[in-house]
Amino acid sequence: MKYKIDPKHPKPLATAQRKRMQAVADMPDEAIDYSDIPALSPAFWAAHRPARAEPKAQVTLRIDRDVLDYFKDGGAGYQTRINDVLRSFVAAHTSDRR
Template identity: 40%
Template structure:
């Protein structure tokens, strides 16, 4: 079975959806979400964004590497995420000055 839509044309009236206000939405068929449900909720990472990557050799202090490796098998992706966040913060700082 393929993961392709049955119809290539959407049957959704998107103009009507865009025009709806919050109070127009019918939630009668949705179960109520309680505070207890939120307490047990688990945040999961979304789909991975495909970006071109480069393999590099980087000198990192051993204790820093040990800490990242202790975070789990995707420690390299975590390092990349933190470097990206730092880069974006620096860009914003430089643009605002």
């Protein structure tokens, strides 16, 4: 049997599920066990690039040589990988500024 999930119209959570979700939401980040989440590999980043709604801006940026070498060692697309890491950082810290 196959099920289709519509992310725009999710099935309502049961009371127990809502309580569990709220319990996790109320926990400080340091108390949440992330050990069962695997590290994201370079293959993941290669296959999961978000669509860009607007063109990128060209800038000059000074980066430590070892950091630049790390990204360049991954081959073509190193600037996009740097952008993806910066985007991830911004997403993780956006709520901190509100």
